[in-house]
Amino acid sequence: MKLFLLFFLFLLLQNPNFAISLSPDGLSLLALKSAVDQTSDVSAFSTWNENDTDPCHWSGISCMNVAGYSDPRVVAIAISGQNLRGYIPSELGALIFLRRLNLHGNRFYGSIPLQLFNATSLHSIFLYGNNLSGPLPPSVCHLPRLQNLDLSQNSLSGSLSSDLANCRQLQRLVLSGNKFSGEIPDGIWPNLDNLVQLDLSSNEFNGSIPADLGDLKSLSGTLNLSFNHFSGEIPRSLGRLPVTVSFDLRHNNLSGQIPQAGTFENQGPTAFLNNPSLCGFPLQTPCSGNPPKSSPVDQQNRETVPDTNSKKGLKPGFIILIAVADAAGVAVIGLLIVYIYWKRKDSGSCSCTGKGKFGGGEGKKFCSGACWNSFPSNDSEVESDKGGSSSGGGGGGEGELVAIDKGFTFELDELLRASAYVLGKSGLGIVYKVVLNNGVPVAVRRLGEGDGQRYKEFAAEIQAIGRVKHPNIVRLRAYYWAADEKLLISDFISNGSLASAIRGKSGQPSTTLPWSTRLKIAKGTARGLAYLHECNPRKFVHGDIKPSNILLDTDFQPYISDFGLNRLISIAGDGATSSGPGGLMGGALPYIKPSPAERVNNYKAPEARLAGSRPTQKWDVYSFGVVLLEMLTGKAPEFSSPTTSTATGATSDLVRWVRKGFEEENLLSEMVDPMLLKEVHAKKEVLAVFHAALACTEPDPEVRPRMKTVSENLDRIGT
Numbered sequence: 106m107k108l109f110l111l112f113f114l115f116l117l118l119q120n121p122n123f124a125i126s127l128s129p130d131g132l133s134l135l136a137l138k139s140a141v142d143q144t145s146d147v148s149a150f151s152t153w154n155e156n157d158t159d160p161c162h163w164s165g166i167s168c169m170n171v172a173g174y175s176d177p178r179v180v181a182i183a184i185s186g187q188n189l190r191g192y193i194p195s196e197l198g199a200l201i202f203l204r205r206l207n208l209h210g211n212r213f214y215g216s217i218p219l220q221l222f223n224a225t226s227l228h229s230i231f232l233y234g235n236n237l238s239g240p241l242p243p244s245v246c247h248l249p250r251l252q253n254l255d256l257s258q259n260s261l262s263g264s265l266s267s268d269l270a271n272c273r274q275l276q277r278l279v280l281s282g283n284k285f286s287g288e289i290p291d292g293i294w295p296n297l298d299n300l301v302q303l304d305l306s307s308n309e310f311n312g313s314i315p316a317d318l319g320d321l322k323s324l325s326g327t328l329n330l331s332f333n334h335f336s337g338e339i340p341r342s343l344g345r346l347p348v349t350v351s352f353d354l355r356h357n358n359l360s361g362q363i364p365q366a367g368t369f370e371n372q373g374p375t376a377f378l379n380n381p382s383l384c385g386f387p388l389q390t391p392c393s394g395n396p397p398k399s400s401p402v403d404q405q406n407r408e409t410v411p412d413t414n415s416k417k418g419l420k421p422g423f424i425i426l427i428a429v430a431d432a433a434g435v436a437v438i439g440l441l442i443v444y445i446y447w448k449r450k451d452s453g454s455c456s457c458t459g460k461g462k463f464g465g466g467e468g469k470k471f472c473s474g475a476c477w478n479s480f481p482s483n484d485s486e487v488e489s490d491k492g493g494s495s496s497g498g499g500g501g502g503e504g505e506l507v508a509i510d511k512g513f514t515f516e517l518d519e520l521l522r523a524s525a526y527v528l529g530k531s532g533l534g535i536v537y538k539v540v541l542n543n544g545v546p547v548a549v550r551r552l553g554e555g556d557g558q559r560y561k562e563f564a565a566e567i568q569a570i571g572r573v574k575h576p577n578i579v580r581l582r583a584y585y586w587a588a589d590e591k592l593l594i595s596d597f598i599s600n601g602s603l604a605s606a607i608r609g610k611s612g613q614p615s616t617t618l619p620w621s622t623r624l625k626i627a628k629g630t631a632r633g634l635a636y637l638h639e640c641n642p643r644k645f646v647h648g649d650i651k652p653s654n655i656l657l658d659t660d661f662q663p664y665i666s667d668f669g670l671n672r673l674i675s676i677a678g679d680g681a682t683s684s685g686p687g688g689l690m691g692g693a694l695p696y697i698k699p700s701p702a703e704r705v706n707n708y709k710a711p712e713a714r715l716a717g718s719r720p721t722q723k724w725d726v727y728s729f730g731v732v733l734l735e736m737l738t739g740k741a742p743e744f745s746s747p748t749t750s751t752a753t754g755a756t757s758d759l760v761r762w763v764r765k766g767f768e769e770e771n772l773l774s775e776m777v778d779p780m781l782l783k784e785v786h787a788k789k790e791v792l793a794v795f796h797a798a799l800a801c802t803e804p805d806p807e808v809r810p811r812m813k814t815v816s817e818n819l820d821r822i823g824t
Contacts, residue, residue: 127156127158127159128158128176130159130176130199131155131160134160134179135153135155137193137197140192141190145189145212148187149164149165149184150164159176161177161179164184166181166182167179167180167183167205178200178202179200179202180204180226181206182200182205182208183205183207184207184208184211185210185231187210188211189211189213190214191214192213193232195220195221197224199223203227204228206221206230207231208231209231209255210235211235213232214235214236214237215237215239217239217241217242217245222245222248228248228252229251229252230245230254231253233256234259237256238260241261241265251274253276254272254279256280257280257282258281259282260283261280261285262285263286264285265285265290267290267293270292270293273296274299275297275300277300277301277302280304281329282307282308283308285308287312288310288312289315291316294315294318294321295317298323299323301326301772303318304327305330306329308333310335311334311336313335313338314330314343314354317342319343320342325347325774326349327350328350329353332355332356338361339363339364340364341364343364344366344367345368346368348367348368348782349783350368352368354376355375356380358380358382359380359382361382362384362385363385363388365385374387374388505586506584507585508583509567509581536548537549539594546597546599547582547595547597548595548596549592549594552591552674566669566673567581567584567593569669570673573636573637573645576632577636578633578664578665579656579665579666580596581594582594582595593673595666598666600659601657602655603653603656603657604651606652606657607652608741618736620784623736623737624819624823625663626655626657626736628816628820629662630663632820633664634729635813637668638722638811638813639811639813646720646724646725647725648668649667650729651708654667708728710726710728711727722811722812723807726810729801730797730799730802733794733797734759734802736778737763737798738778739780740778742758763795767795767799773792793822797819800815
């Protein structure tokens with residue numbers, strides 16, 4: 106305080122009116138300005154005027170009115186990333202109502218002044234990324250409200266004091282990247298009931314890992330003790346930590362077997378790397394007490410050793426039993442063949458001549474595995490001499506099968522005779538799975554029996570769609586046009602849609618979609634959508650991005666489907682619209698009742714719900730953002746407002762809920778899909794995708810990024 110008084114007298118002599126105008130909090134702050142070297146860029150203090158009555162309008166300063174005081178009091182200092190060089194003055198301890206001190210990302214040097222902890226209202230201290238040295242003052246825990254202490258990336262040294270046990274309100278303790286050393290004393294951690302984050306990495310701690318770290322019941326994220334000199338065995342008590350905790354114990358001198366209970370069962374091998382004397386699962390290093398794996402030679406030797414206890418030969422009764430079973434099997438197969446023969450012979454409604462209409466209407470018999478035209482498209486039976494394939498042109502009764510992909514050739518008769526199975530039906534037509542003679546499955550969409558007079562327009566549109574070739578977009582291979590029938594033939598994608606992967610076949614959340622797979626789907630979908638927007642002459646707008654239009658193969662590679670269908674249906678004149686559920690073009694699963702979100706298309710951008718609005722690429726960006734949020738949270742777009750009428754569109758409910766959670770700094774675990782909580786090693790990746798989704802779902806379409814930018818940002822995540 107003597108320095109403070111000397112500083113005050115100096116200012117008083119320089120300006121006699123100064124003490125009358127500026128508040129005491131302002132005087133204390135001017136000590137910080139004076140502590141910064143003049144060689145630094147002091148533009149951060151350009152608004153700090155000693156002639157002001159209070160410092161509340163100074164840059165980086167926040168104030169609040171406090172009962173019993175006429176002047177507002179300083180509650181926060183935030184001057185970060187300014188590359189300021191200087192020391193932290195002890196006068197800041199006189200700010201008794203200071204709650205938040207944020208000076209990170211500068212070049213402050215020297216020790217942390219003990220007088221700073223006289224500011225007993227402090228609950229957050231962020232001094233990381235400076236050049237501070239000296240010990241961590243034990244009096245830091247004299248702050249009764251201290252919740253966040255981040256001193257990482259400095260040059261602090263010495264050992265940790267057991268007085269840390271008095272920081273009972275502490276939630277985040279980050280001391281990584283310093284020069285702390287010595288053993289960590291016992292008895293600290295059981296008292297820190299509220300500790301959520303602990304990072305002691307990249308220091309010089311030694312000795313054993315404290316067993317009472319297992320008492321941190323509120324810990325989440327990563328327990329980071331990496332890049333130290335810890336030795337001895339890993340305490341089994343760490344298995345008592347919450348299952349959402351990930352370990353990072355790399356680059357230490359730990360030894361012995363990794364415990365196999367509790368939280369340890371959720372850890373991957375990277376958590377324990379570079380501990381040469383550590384063994385056991387999940388590392389590839391077996392412990393000496395474990396029996397060695399048998400070599401192939403040993404197995405072969407054991408197989409060649411005769412079994413002296415076994416009986417030689419088979420009993421006669423057993424031989425008779427085998428013969429009877431063989432005879433019964435042959436009889437069953439023969440009966441099955443006869444049944445199939447008479448079943449096909451009696452199937453009068455299945456005309457396999459290759460003539461007649463494609464597909465069928467409701468209520469009629471469908472001959473799966475037989476032929477297509479067994480399923481007439483109206484109530485009257487199909488006449489066997491009507492239709493047929495020809496190379497005739499576009500608008501008459503004659504049909505034309507046109508291959509867009511020249512390497513994909515087959516005959517119309519082959520298509521009509523192939524085995525067919527209904528995949529789904531919607532406002533975008535009926536979709537079938539068809540297996541061609543060569544065993545290749547394709548998806549066939551029947552658009553209906555609309556106007557037959559716009560063939561040239563239809564062909565031009567479909568040729569433009571057919572030129573779109575991308576690994577994450579369903580390929581259109583061919584089409585069939587006749588006056589009373591229009592078909593689209595595309596690749597068959599065998600693992601259903603993202604909708605079924607997220608919600609499962611029953612509509613309930615899926616448990617089989619890990620984070621790595623979700624990130625893969627997000628990246629692939631973004632690449633495909635960016636290609637549609639920018640990497641082809643047409644600059645397509647999809648207009649209907651939602652989970653049911655994102656198909657997955659067996660490797661969970663995503664494929665965007667159904668783009669351009671609205672236009673084709675409009676030309677075909679069927680009168681169908683996209684108001685129905687997703688059509689699953691190319692999809693593999695049987696028709697699944699869509700969620701309410703998809704029935705009313707709650708993936709639409711706000712401006713897309715206005716009457717007369719025309720689709721834009723920013724619509725697709727918004728819809729993709731909602732899909733990302735659904736993958737991240739596991740919640741449907743309308744989840745949070747069951748009382749809201751879906752007619753008004755409840756998509757923004759999910760968007761607003763996530764946005765509000767970030768504004769209020771809620772824990773990520775409160776928003777993320779519970780199925781992902783076991784993969785907290787991906788926390789940074791999840792957070793990055795959240796930010797990408799929020800950018801995509803900005804209410805103002807002009808603020809939303811281009812899909813190309815979104816794709817590039819996603820591709821950088823996890824690499």
